[in-house]
Amino acid sequence: MANILQYPRDFLVWVDETGTDRRDQLRQFGYSVRGFPAVSNHLLTRVSAIVAMSSDGVEAYELYQLGLLIRSNFSILSEEVCFQP
Numbered sequence: 001m002a003n004i005l006q007y008p009r010d011f012l013v014w015v016d017e018t019g020t021d022r023r024d025q026l027r028q029f030g031y032s033v034r035g036f037p038a039v040s041n042h043l044l045t046r047v048s049a050i051v052a053m054s055s056d057g058v059e060a061y062e063l064y065q066l067g068l069l070i071r072s073n074f075s076i077l078s079e080e081v082c083f084q085p
Contacts, residue, residue, distance in 0.1 A: 009055045019048035019064075050074075 004012070022045070030038030048064040052074070062072040 013052050013054050013059060015050065015052045017048060017050045019046060021046040 032038040046064075046066055050062045050064075051058060052060040060072075060074045062074055063070050
């Protein structure tokens with residue numbers, strides 16, 4: 001970790017992933033007519049985001065819904081940041 005101090009903060013980009021499926025908003029218990037189970041008709045929509053941040057703020061992101069890429073601007077980051085040999 002001490003080696004990271006040799007780089008200016010403008011050279012650093014952090015990448016992190018986060019996601020949610022709103023499972024915490026579903027009821028855990030319910031009522032129904034006797035003899036029938038309580039059924040929930042909620043579909044869980046999983047949403048994930050991968051974000052690249054620098055000292056200036058968000059540099060690039062990718063958004064996924066149900067495992068499919070729905071929006072991305074990571075190509076901008078790769079063109080600006082990645083070093084070409």
